Amino acid sequence: NAGVTQTPKFQVLKTGQSMTLQCAQDMNHEYMSWYRQDPGMGLRLIHYSVGAGITDQGEVPNGYNVSRSTTEDFPLRLLSAAPSQTSVYFCASSYEAPGLAGDNEQFFGPGTRLTVL
């Protein structure tokens, strides 16, 4: 298993540009999520999905869109990048969603370092 994969590893955007961060997992996990990590802070939840076709907002959703058309993929879209979105982005997945009984151990991808100028 490749686990959780993310592309690209690094990206530089200009203000106003759009882009999609890719996330895929091959563990047949139902739950997938996106986090951002800023200096000196823990990870903050942007959006999550409890299964294909179902998404919801996390703590810091503004400026980001997601969709989940397949179990494997969970892309994160920045429609109009802003300097405040400069951050490291992590994707994660688990078999069950946090808070549910069962296997909800979270596995993280390697991250995407995004700079918005």
Place this chain on the structure above:
Amino acid sequence: GIQVEQSPPDLILQEGANSTLRCNFSDSVNNLQWFHQNPWGQLINLFYIPSGTKQNGRLSATTVATERYSLLYISSSQTTDSGVYFCAVEGQGFSFIFGKGTRLLVKP
């Protein structure tokens, strides 16, 4: 919502020393995990430990769910243990909440 507090925020050790990191959480949880973020930014799963005690080599963890805290023990620390250690628990809805981490530096 649930609060997660980690202590100490920073820790400097000499190689070979032992340490204890603490994670307090404000409500009962079904999921608690410890992660190590290495200097390259990678998040590495250490323990999935909503209750009880687990050991993996020089690392061990104990969660006392009834008292809402978890401890991560590092014995005979090595320079490769340096990085940031995060505790995380499930929050409201289907979210997963991280503490702010303990930054560990192990000196040779």
